[in-house]
Each structure stands twice: as structure tokens, then as C-alpha cells.
Amino acid sequence: MEEFIARGFAATRLDDVAKRAGVAKGTIYLHFKDKEALFEELIRLAIVPLVNRLTAPPPPAAGGTVRDMIEGFARAFIHEVATTRRGDIVRLIVAEGPRFPAVADFYYREVVSRGLAGMRALIELGLARGEIQHKELARFPQILVAPAMIAVIWQSLFARHAPLDANEMFRVHLDLIFGERRTT
């Protein structure tokens, strides 16, 4: 995966993949039909932790507010995805998705649609509890996660030009949605 992330599908050499995996080049073909199958399998494998992150501990009990749940989730996402190698996987999917429909499909099914469904549920909970005012937000949960996605891309491309405090940005974003906080 590291190799594919660093170089993209076409520019990655199976020689390097094998070396990194500590096996011989031929061994890859015992487990995967060809380079494309290997790539798709690896992406699938790499997506699982992302899914786990999403579906894992359904927001800690009922104690917290919806904002707390979302913020906690975002904080985890930013910490574990946006600022790590996992963020590059997302970028890799953006990069190779159009040439690997199977990859885009899988990612949409396992991550995007489920993630958006989860966000929509939280938004609706927020609306029900009166924490969120804007009803139409539930129609576009993408808006909720957009800054987190932007943070992922920013880290890969522009971090060295201008660092971005993703957590702080997301907090400001939540202020927009939930209204400004009095005290933190």
C-alpha cells in the first residue's frame, strides 16, 4: 500500500511491492490474479479501518450533545486519517477511482454512503434535539464533512506551503452549524 500511495497505480513496480512485503515477485501471483487485482484488494483492505472508525463505538452513550459526538468523531478522523498515511489512501482513491470503477464503487458503498448516512442520522438527531436549526442540512450531509475532506487533501498537497489546523477549522465549521459556543 505504501508503494501505491507514494507512486500511484501505474508507476508502482511489483518488484518494489514484493521487496517491501518481504516476498518474491512471483509470490504475489499466488495470491492475486494481476497487478490490478492486487491494487483493488489492498484498497479494500485499507478501507476497512476507515469503516471501523466510522461504525465503531457509536458516539459515547447519550450523555453528550450531538455536537460533542460529531466533534469527537471529527477529531478522531482528523487525528487518525487526515494527518496520517490513511489520508493518502483517500487521495489515492480520488486519483485512481475513475480508472478503477470497482475501487470507487467499493469506497462509495463502504465508506461514503455509510458515512453520509451516519452523518445524516446525527444531523436529524441534532434537529430533533434543537441543537441544529437549519433543517435542510440533513439533505446534504456532505456539507458537514466537507472541511474534513478538504483537510485531507490539503495535508497531501499544500501542507508545506501553508499548514492548516484542521481541528480548529472544524471547530469553526461546527460553530456555523450549531451556533457559536459561549465557553469552551
Added chain:
Amino acid sequence: MEEFIARGFAATRLDDVAKRAGVAKGTIYLHFKDKEALFEELIRLAIVPLVNRLTAPPPPAAGGTVRDMIEGFARAFIHEVATTRRGDIVRLIVAEGPRFPAVADFYYREVVSRGLAGMRALIELGLARGEIQHKELARFPQILVAPAMIAVIWQSLFARHAPLDANEMFRVHLDLIFGERRTT
């Protein structure tokens, strides 16, 4: 450009580029040092219209509200970038940027930093006029454009799974920032 968009840098064959351009393979080398130079030049060339889109019609006079200016701008961006081939250029830059620092640099300098500066100016105008309440938004103009970027990526990757009404999404996003509209 079409070839690079469709296949990415590494998988694009100069044979195909030449054929598409209606010239012989060798002719490419009369104009570009090598494949990388060709790619970087093409990206540069393709970015110019994006920049023009950004800097062109300085929001129509003073008559309109800040929201109108932003909405007009977003509508233009979505119409001319997100839903066209130009959107794929943005995706291509996201995909190849890490392997082509020159490309990422150029894009940051010409598009990102200027775009964000423009957005920040509009946000500050909105704050001054009282249209925008949330002061901290000016610190993260990325939040303002995030849904537009998401729309670009969505079109490339997931349009066929679930179409996304980018204009409508952006309108909802602006409602969050400017407060809900009385009249639509």
C-alpha cells in the same frame, strides 16, 4: 490534456497524445523537453482559465449583497468547473500533485492562495456589512469553498452512484453562513 485526465500521468502514452493532437510523436519533443515537461505545461495552460474565472468579473458592482456575490461566483464555478472537464483537471492535480511538486506549487500559487484571499476579502466585507455573523470564518475561508471542492470530486467519482445537485448544496451551505433566506 484529455489523455492525461483519462489515464493519469504514468499511464498516458505519448503515442496517444500525439495522435490526439494530430501530430507525429517526435513533434512533441520539438516543443517539450520530455513527458514531465509536457504534463506540467499542459497543467499550467489548463489552470489559466480557472484563474480567469476567479479574477474575471469583479462581483457585479456594489449593488448586490456579499451573499449574492459569493453565490454568483459559486454558481459560475460549479457550472464551469465542477460539472465540466475542468473539474477533472482539479482532480488530476490532486492525484498527481504529490509526485509533481512543481504542479502543486503552481496550483497553490495561482489558484488556491488567490482564491482563498478573494474569499477572505468577501467574508470580511460580509462581516463589515453585518451579513455574516461568525467572525472566525475569515480565518478559514476554506470552509466557504469546501462544498464546491467536494462537488468537483463527487462528480468525478460518485456521480453515477448518486447525482449531487451542487448548486442546491451550495445554497444550503450559504444559508448556514448567512442565515436562512427570507425570500428565495
Added chain:
Amino acid sequence: MEEFIARGFAATRLDDVAKRAGVAKGTIYLHFKDKEALFEELIRLAIVPLVNRLTAPPPPAAGGTVRDMIEGFARAFIHEVATTRRGDIVRLIVAEGPRFPAVADFYYREVVSRGLAGMRALIELGLARGEIQHKELARFPQILVAPAMIAVIWQSLFARHAPLDANEMFRVHLDLIFGERRTT
């Protein structure tokens, strides 16, 4: 080697080398970094027999005269180098040496300097024994071998215009150095 001899470095096609070697083109690159490395290795390999020819049978015992030793050696050189494919290797080195300093260096170190040192030793032995009169010859052992070198080049270039009896020429040359023979 045959291919390089027949066409020179630049005009030799690796396709042909591979075909002649009975392997696929890619196989060459398992053993040599590139065409230059292949060429230099082949030259090195081809020079070894020349060196062996030089250093091998240390002139037969002490029985013979110095002239006999030199003549025996020259006869072997003419028979095994000048009139064979190995002679073309020498010509190849003359041809490509200036563009392959590593080749020229190696050839100088392994063949030329050792060969001249050997000749100088024989000349000094000849002087000590009174067989050779001309003291200064030891300063230029090149004079001793010059006709042999000329014979090598002649075979490659002019053999078809005018055959050259290299052995006979060398005998005349030795007559000059050792004085004419009484009995032949």
C-alpha cells in the same frame, strides 16, 4: 562481442546481441546495468585471453636466445591475435577507446603496460647477453612491438588489398634489431 566488433559500440543493437546470445533482450539487463556496462565488461572479458597469451609460457627455459624468445612470442601473437577475431578486439579498443576511458585505462593497465614491461625486460636481457647492440631500444619497447600492431590493423583494413605476411615482416624487423641471421 561479435556484434560490437562488426558494428562498433553505437551501431550495435541490443536486440541483435540478445538474439546472438540466445536470450531475450530483457535478460541482458539482469546481468549488465546498461549497454555501456555490457560493452566494457565484454572488453574486459575479451582482454583476459590476451593477457594470458602474454604472461603464460614464460619463454621456454633459458636454452634459447632472446631473439628466439621474442620471435616465439611474436609468432604466437600473430597467430592468435593478429590473424584472428582477437585482433579485431584490439582494433575495437583503438576505435572506441577515446569514448570509453574505462576501456582504454583497463587495456593500458592490463595489456599495454605489462606487455611493454615484458618487452623491456627481454630487451635488457638481450643487451646484457650482447645479442642486442642498440642500448637505447630499452627506452622504447614500443619499437619492438610496432610491426606486430601494424599487422593487426593491416589485417582488418587492408588484407584484401594486399595481403601481409606478418611473420616474415616480423622476422625482418628482428633482423634489424639483432643483426642478420647466419642460418635461417
Added chain:
Amino acid sequence: MEEFIARGFAATRLDDVAKRAGVAKGTIYLHFKDKEALFEELIRLAIVPLVNRLTAPPPPAAGGTVRDMIEGFARAFIHEVATTRRGDIVRLIVAEGPRFPAVADFYYREVVSRGLAGMRALIELGLARGEIQHKELARFPQILVAPAMIAVIWQSLFARHAPLDANEMFRVHLDLIFGERRTT
């Protein structure tokens, strides 16, 4: 010519030849059928001065000895050929001759055979005058010029390993042929 000398026939680019000649690439084809024809013509042209050197002022009058004539000639040859770019032409002919029979033929006819004939004439004059003792030398005039040829090759290939005083070497060589000189 400079280009062909520096790189050999195959590795020389007509682009560079044209640039060096101060004409456009196409212009070459107005004067020469193709690269081979250009090469052969250039060689022919370059050989002319060598020939002139050979046939020029037939040894100064009758005053001098045969040795003086040969020595004068050799000195001129070494000064004007062995240690100059013209020497590289000889090396170029050795290098490319086998692939360009026309070149080898021309060189043999214009230079080698005439040169050897001239040398043979001088040798016979030397024999007639009693300056040279060794009758058989006339059968192999190559022996007379061999050290000069060696000097040419040496300059190109080994000059930097070990400089060679060609004039001094040739003087020693002449001592062998004419007998040692009392006074110089």
C-alpha cells in the same frame, strides 16, 4: 569532421554537424546524398592534406642523406599528424574502415600504397648509397613507418597514462636502421 572524430560515425548527429558548419540541417542534403556520403566525402577531403604532406617537396635536393630525408619527413608527420587532430582522422579510419570499405579503399589507395611506395623508394636509395645495410627492409616498408603509426594511436589512447616522445622514439628507430650516429 571534428564531430565525426569526436564521436565516430554512428554517434555523430547531423544536427551538430550542421550547427558546427553554420548551416541548417536540410542544407546538408543539398550537397550529400545521406549521412554516409557526407562521411565518406569528409574523409576524402581530410585525407588530401595527408597526401600533400606525402608527395609535397620531394626531399630537399640531393644534399642530405637518405636518413635526413626520412627523419625530416617523420618529424613533419609527427608534428603535423601524430600530435594533431589529423592523427585522429587516421584513428577514425581505423575505427570505421571495416564498415566503410569505400573509406578504407580510398585511404589505402591515396595514402597507404603511395606512402609505402615512397618509403620503399627511399629505402632503395639508402641501400644503393650504402646507408642502409639490411636489404630485406625494402620488402616491408611498413616497418619503417610502424613507430610513427604507433605514435598516432598512442597519442589518442594513452597520452594521459604515459606521454610518448614520438620524435625521440623515431630517432632511436632510425638508429636501428641506419646504424647508430656518432654526432648529432
Added chain:
DNA sequence: TATGAATGAGCGTTCATTCAT
């Protein structure tokens, strides 16, 4: 099951040659 040497199709790049101007 694992290896890695061998393969050869395929690609980037070069450069002799052409030809419209």
C-alpha cells in the same frame, strides 16, 4: 507454496530524412 531468472511487449526518446516555404 515460494522463488527469482527469464521473457518480450511496450514505452519514452532520438535522429536521419523530407518537404513546404
Added chain:
DNA sequence: TATGAATGAACGCTCATTCAT
């Protein structure tokens, strides 16, 4: 006669894939 942009065949090199061990 001279130009130099354009051509495209050809070559060096790579790398996904195979297969004998």
C-alpha cells in the same frame, strides 16, 4: 539554394507476467 519544422522508424530500457525448480 537554404531553411527548419515535422516525421516516424528504430532503439534502449522497463516491468508485468510466467514457469522451471
